Amino acid sequence: MRSVCVGPPHPGNGFGGGGLMEIDIFTLFPEWFEWFEAQRHVRNVLEGGSRLRYVNFREHTPLSGGRVDDTPFGGGAGMVLRVDVMDAALRGHYGVDAARVRESRRVIALAPGGPVLDEGYVQELAAEPALTLLCGRYEGFDERIVEHFASETLSIGRYVLSGGEPAAMVVCDAVLRKLPGALGHAESAVEESFSETLDGDPEYPHYTRPAEYRGWSVPEILLSGHHERIRQWRTEQSRLRRT
Numbered sequence: 001m002r003s004v005c006v007g008p009p010h011p012g013n014g015f016g017g018g019g020l021m022e023i024d025i026f027t028l029f030p031e032w033f034e035w036f037e038a039q040r041h042v043r044n045v046l047e048g049g050s051r052l053r054y055v056n057f058r059e060h061t062p063l064s065g066g067r068v069d070d071t072p073f074g075g076g077a078g079m080v081l082r083v084d085v086m087d088a089a090l091r092g093h094y095g096v097d098a099a100r101v102r103e104s105r106r107v108i109a110l111a112p113g114g115p116v117l118d119e120g121y122v123q124e125l126a127a128e129p130a131l132t133l134l135c136g137r138y139e140g141f142d143e144r145i146v147e148h149f150a151s152e153t154l155s156i157g158r159y160v161l162s163g164g165e166p167a168a169m170v171v172c173d174a175v176l177r178k179l180p181g182a183l184g185h186a187e188s189a190v191e192e193s194f195s196e197t198l199d200g201d202p203e204y205p206h207y208t209r210p211a212e213y214r215g216w217s218v219p220e221i222l223l224s225g226h227h228e229r230i231r232q233w234r235t236e237q238s239r240l241r242r243t
Contacts, residue, residue: 019180021050021128025168026089027135028068030054032165036172041182048181052172057081060089069138078139086134086145102151105130109146110164110171114153117171121154125171126178133171135164202241204234 025033033054036042046052058066062084069079090098090107101107106128115121125131134141134150146153156167176182207218221233 019050020048021045021126021176021179022053022130023051023172023175024053024055024093024130024132025135025172026055026057026086026093026132027165027168028057028137028163029165030056033169036169039173041177042173045176045179045182048179050176050179055089055093057085057089060092061085062088072139076139080139081136081141081145083142083144083148086141086149090149099148101132102149105132106151107132107134107149108171109134109136109141109150109153110155110167111136111140111146111153112155112158112160114155116158117154117156117174122174122178126175131175133164133168135168137163199239201238204237204241 027033033052037046037052042052057068061068063082068085069081072078072080087098090101094101106125108131110133134145154167154171156170161167207222211218211223219233221230224230
């Protein structure tokens with residue numbers, strides 16, 4: 001992938017200025033993100049100078065045969081991502097003690113039990129110059145990874161995925177579209193679901209041509225040309241969708 005790069009970020013690289021962002025994703029499957037990078041809004045921000053970088057645990061593991069996991073102490077099914085493997089990957093990529101990486105950037109362990117991502121969280125992350133996302137696999141992380149290497153845990157919902165890669169894509173998608181130049185029109189990110197413009201409510205319904213189809217009509221107000229009345233209608237529809 002063209003935006004994959006190795007080594008630590010360099011001081012003075014400009015991230016944090018002008019809406020630029022650097023996101024590092026620690027994963028067993030960096031190739032999964034080729035499709036993600038091809039999406040237009042993602043491509044736009046990468047071409048604008050932001051960076052997505054991928055670190056494969058297997059390329060840093062101190063274990064033979066590319067092993068990264070082991071059976072859980074206390075018994076039970078599944079395998080657990082080892083703390084020494086994460087230590088080696090973070091140290092190898094950033095060139096500092098893995099426990100100190102979170103001093104200079106937010107290190108987020110993606111786990112189903114963490115706080116759930118919402119619009120406020122996305123806005124907060126979008127203001128950061130640099131993020132590190134840790135993708136779990138199997139039964140998840142050795143808890144010492146969360147305790148000593150991560151700044152926080154984050155979930156995209158109360159369900160379980162086979163790994164953190166889809167969650168990382170969700171986080172990146174939600175965050176990157178907030179950056180300047182991501183969308184074709186800057187206004188697209190202003191009045192949308194859960195935005196301040198809509199008081200945190202879901203977005204109102206949209207309609208387009210044809211105005212009549214199989215007896216299903218577009219609301220007359222949207223065809224009226226009265227912009228203030230349309231605005232009021234949309235605000236009311238948005239409030240009605242509030243859960």
